[in-house]
Amino acid sequence: MKILFKNITLMYGDGSTDRNMYVVVNDEKIESIGKELPEGTFDRVISGENKLLCPGFYNCHTHTPMTLFRGYAENLPLSRWLHEKIFPAEDKLYPEAVSVASTLSIAEMIKNGTVSFSDMYFFCEDIIEATAAAGIKANISRSTVAFDPNITAQTDDRFLEAVKLYEKYHNSADGRIKIDMSIHAEYSTVPSACRYISDFALEKGLSMHVHLSETKSEHDACVEKYGITPTEFFERNGVFRVPVTAAHCVHLTDNDMKILAQNGATAVHNPASNLKLGSGIARLEKMLSERINVTLGTDGAASNNTLDVMKEAYLAAILQKGSTGRTDTVPSGAFIQMLTQNGANMQGRADCGKLAVGARADLVMLDFDMIHVMPVYDYCDAFLYSANASNVVMTMVDGKILYENGEYQTIDIEKLKYRFRQITENYFT
Amino acid sequence: MKILFKNITLMYGDGSTDRNMYVVVNDEKIESIGKELPEGTFDRVISGENKLLCPGFYNCHTHTPMTLFRGYAENLPLSRWLHEKIFPAEDKLYPEAVSVASTLSIAEMIKNGTVSFSDMYFFCEDIIEATAAAGIKANISRSTVAFDPNITAQTDDRFLEAVKLYEKYHNSADGRIKIDMSIHAEYSTVPSACRYISDFALEKGLSMHVHLSETKSEHDACVEKYGITPTEFFERNGVFRVPVTAAHCVHLTDNDMKILAQNGATAVHNPASNLKLGSGIARLEKMLSERINVTLGTDGAASNNTLDVMKEAYLAAILQKGSTGRTDTVPSGAFIQMLTQNGANMQGRADCGKLAVGARADLVMLDFDMIHVMPVYDYCDAFLYSANASNVVMTMVDGKILYENGEYQTIDIEKLKYRFRQITENYFT
Numbered sequence: 055m056k057i058l059f060k061n062i063t064l065m066y067g068d069g070s071t072d073r074n075m076y077v078v079v080n081d082e083k084i085e086s087i088g089k090e091l092p093e094g095t096f097d098r099v100i101s102g103e104n105k106l107l108c109p110g111f112y113n114c115h116t117h118t119p120m121t122l123f124r125g126y127a128e129n130l131p132l133s134r135w136l137h138e139k140i141f142p143a144e145d146k147l148y149p150e151a152v153s154v155a156s157t158l159s160i161a162e163m164i165k166n167g168t169v170s171f172s173d174m175y176f177f178c179e180d181i182i183e184a185t186a187a188a189g190i191k192a193n194i195s196r197s198t199v200a201f202d203p204n205i206t207a208q209t210d211d212r213f214l215e216a217v218k219l220y221e222k223y224h225n226s227a228d229g230r231i232k233i234d235m236s237i238h239a240e241y242s243t244v245p246s247a248c249r250y251i252s253d254f255a256l257e258k259g260l261s262m263h264v265h266l267s268e269t270k271s272e273h274d275a276c277v278e279k280y281g282i283t284p285t286e287f288f289e290r291n292g293v294f295r296v297p298v299t300a301a302h303c304v305h306l307t308d309n310d311m312k313i314l315a316q317n318g319a320t321a322v323h324n325p326a327s328n329l330k331l332g333s334g335i336a337r338l339e340k341m342l343s344e345r346i347n348v349t350l351g352t353d354g355a356a357s358n359n360t361l362d363v364m365k366e367a368y369l370a371a372i373l374q375k376g377s378t379g380r381t382d383t384v385p386s387g388a389f390i391q392m393l394t395q396n397g398a399n400m401q402g403r404a405d406c407g408k409l410a411v412g413a414r415a416d417l418v419m420l421d422f423d424m425i426h427v428m429p430v431y432d433y434c435d436a437f438l439y440s441a442n443a444s445n446v447v448m449t450m451v452d453g454k455i456l457y458e459n460g461e462y463q464t465i466d467i468e469k470l471k472y473r474f475r476q477i478t479e480n481y482f483t
Numbered sequence: 484m485k486i487l488f489k490n491i492t493l494m495y496g497d498g499s500t501d502r503n504m505y506v507v508v509n510d511e512k513i514e515s516i517g518k519e520l521p522e523g524t525f526d527r528v529i530s531g532e533n534k535l536l537c538p539g540f541y542n543c544h545t546h547t548p549m550t551l552f553r554g555y556a557e558n559l560p561l562s563r564w565l566h567e568k569i570f571p572a573e574d575k576l577y578p579e580a581v582s583v584a585s586t587l588s589i590a591e592m593i594k595n596g597t598v599s600f601s602d603m604y605f606f607c608e609d610i611i612e613a614t615a616a617a618g619i620k621a622n623i624s625r626s627t628v629a630f631d632p633n634i635t636a637q638t639d640d641r642f643l644e645a646v647k648l649y650e651k652y653h654n655s656a657d658g659r660i661k662i663d664m665s666i667h668a669e670y671s672t673v674p675s676a677c678r679y680i681s682d683f684a685l686e687k688g689l690s691m692h693v694h695l696s697e698t699k700s701e702h703d704a705c706v707e708k709y710g711i712t713p714t715e716f717f718e719r720n721g722v723f724r725v726p727v728t729a730a731h732c733v734h735l736t737d738n739d740m741k742i743l744a745q746n747g748a749t750a751v752h753n754p755a756s757n758l759k760l761g762s763g764i765a766r767l768e769k770m771l772s773e774r775i776n777v778t779l780g781t782d783g784a785a786s787n788n789t790l791d792v793m794k795e796a797y798l799a800a801i802l803q804k805g806s807t808g809r810t811d812t813v814p815s816g817a818f819i820q821m822l823t824q825n826g827a828n829m830q831g832r833a834d835c836g837k838l839a840v841g842a843r844a845d846l847v848m849l850d851f852d853m854i855h856v857m858p859v860y861d862y863c864d865a866f867l868y869s870a871n872a873s874n875v876v877m878t879m880v881d882g883k884i885l886y887e888n889g890e891y892q893t894i895d896i897e898k899l900k901y902r903f904r905q906i907t908e909n910y911f912t
Binding site: 121122124125126128129130131135158161162165270326328329330331332333334335358359360361362372373375376378379380381382385386423425426427428429430431432435436439440442443444467470471474475478479 | 553757758764788805814856860896907908
């Protein structure tokens with residue numbers, strides 16, 4: 055399958071743009087990018103008039119099945135949200151509910167221009183099957199918690215499940231599925247477990263997905279318990295020997311940031327969830343100045359409530375201005391990097407996240423012939439501040455169009471909605 | 484024209500909801516609301532399956548023609564934004580540009596569920612004609628500035644223009660158009676002008692639209708200059724003798740809030756613009772606890788960049804949680820009040836902003852059969868936290884459908900886009 059995007063505006067993974075360009079996608083890769091009409095025949099020619107083509111977006115921290123609980127626990131602080139509502143609701147999970155809810159989440163993400171996501175949850179086989187079928191990419195991790203100080207790698211069922219996932223699924227679905235290891239959080243994991251989980255990740259060359267300093271109370275409780283911050287706790291227990299995907303990072307100290315930067319870790323910024331759960335606003339500008347690889351995530355739909363990482367980029371941008379009082383704090387292009395190339399970097403996908411010859415054709419096309427984005431003085435600013443997910447008209451992964459103008463190629467959306475309704479209407483009865 | 488909404492979910496102006504309801508709109512008013520299918524014949528029956536019907540939204544502070552400058556002055560602080568970019572751009576304004584840009588803004592607002600807006604700008608006749616033709620409601624004010632201490636009511640051309648607007652347009656277009664008076668801001672208006680402008684408003688029973696304590700620097704400069712805050716300045720100079728529409732209110736003191744509350748003033752919260760220009764986050768919870776009538780506004784498209792007041796409600800809600808650290812700070816229903824009934828109250832439209840028998844049929848219908856809002860545990864929370872303007876499928880003003888499923892009844896949208904493109908492409912050359 056050979057597709058030509060004709061006379062289109064490009065936005066690269068660093069936010070720079072070019073007008074009137076030609077891009078050829080041949081099977082799963084970008085074959086050429088140029089200013090002239092390329093020779094040859096094409097299976098399809100797509101007019102780029104008033105369209106923007108850019109690398110697809112990375113949703114770098116989510117809990118995919120949690121669309122089941124979207125809106126189920128509103129207006130509660132994180133600890134009550136978890137203990138009174140979410141944990142009891144999760145006790146009722148079953149494979150079909152996870153499978154259908156994951157597909158619904160993936161459909162929402164695809165519609166919003168997401169080409170890959172990083173998930174931390176359980177029932178991972180069901181999430182993986184849904185991801186593989188939908189054609190999107192993902193780094194999936196089995197969330198491990200370990201409260202018992204006597205637990206070992208041999209007795210930790212969650213860890214053993216993660217090991218099996220790695221053996222069965224890592225680099226499956228033509229490389230679209232990768233397995234990360236996961237330590238749920240400092241407060242839910244004893245030091246010995248941090249050690250053997252990261253030992254395994256180190257041996258196999260895997261990344262580690264964690265929650266880190268999401269709330270002030272959890273951060274302060276760690277300092278009180280151990281005399282060190284959660285970041286320092288993970289460092290002491292060997293976690294930073296592997297690439298770390300650290301979600302939230304709202305309450306990092308300056309020293310914590312240096313630890314992340316020195317160890318090539320990624321901080322996943324989740325502005326909507328952090329505001330909605332009252333956790334605060336992460337110090338994005340400071341993290342970037344420390345040269346941490348920063349990405350964006352929606353968190354789960356139970357706390358966000360949507361899986362729209364373009365919204366996160368917008369929120370991140372205006373929050374930095376509003377919270378610092380400076381309008382020049384973080385340049386617009388940095389948010390495009392977070393949405394695209396920093397995400398691919400975090401997921402260990404060297405050939406993704408960019409508009410470049412030879413790269414995987416993971417692309418999003420946006421329509422700029424819509425009144426809420428007119429006029430366009432600068433495409434990168436217009437994308438960040440005026441556009442939203444309603445501008446997305448096409449999402450392509452590995453050269454395959456998964457979504458175009460409201461239609462899905464890999465998901466029967468009406469059947470999906472019907473099954474999701476059945477499941478959620480009966481879930482708590 | 485008699486329209487029946489059949490078996491629909493209602494959300495009232497206070498955020499409370501009712502399932503499986505029947506609403507009849509007869510000409511410009513709501514004729515009945517009930518749990519039973521009403522008798523009679525109808526010109527049209529609209530199925531309410533998976534739909535939410537609610538009062539239309541009020542965008543209570545905007546500068547409608549500024550879509551011309553959407554994205555023209557990004558990443559600048561307010562004073563540089565104004566002096567280096569916006570003021571020189573505004574010097575080039577001409578009637579046709581204002582007319583076309585206003586219609587584009589109004590089209591965007593209608594699509595986003597807005598039924599009425601409050602505008603402060605100049606070229607007001609062109610804004611008014613665009614508003615009247617589009618079928619939406621608005622309170623329009625001529626922004627007056629007066630730097631010369633010797634200025635009088637007889638020599639103030641801007642004030643005299645406002646007086647003429649009142650005489651020609653107040654309560655025109657079947658009452659859809661109202662004229663407010665306006666004092667641009669404390670820092671742009673000498674005390675004597677505040678006095679004669681508010682004298683006129685008092686005599687004619689008009690409201691006064693002002694910018695108030697938007698930035699810390701403007702607030703502090705007033706304290707330095709006069710020894711009192713901008714709110715106290717307006718109080719001293721007679722402005723609070725009339726109902727005041729005070730935009731922004733980011734840096735109000737506790738005493739300022741008491742002055743607003745005691746005088747029945749409205750604080751218009753503009754969260755997106757306040758963040759994007761680095762102005763800060765208004766203390767919404769405190770304003771509500773003082774019983775100020777709080778509404779929502781987008782500000783102009785040059786600072787927002789969109790005219791989507793649903794987005795403002797969402798931002799306002801998550802920002803209060805994030806900035807206070809408390810998830811129970813302002814209940815969801817309060818944001819519905821700000822969007823609807825508080826706006827009607829501010830604009831002096833006693834028969835608008837509510838789903839009630841005899842009220843004007845200014846209504847919005849939203850589709851909840853969309854994957855990003857599923858499931859719905861509570862309609863008010865789902866509206867606020869999951870839904871967005873893409874859920875709006877119908878906007879009705881005075882019983883007339885202005886927008887339905889992407890189609891406009893009063894605006895030729897393709898012609899409008901074409902004219903807008905011509906104007907903006909040539910504007911700065």
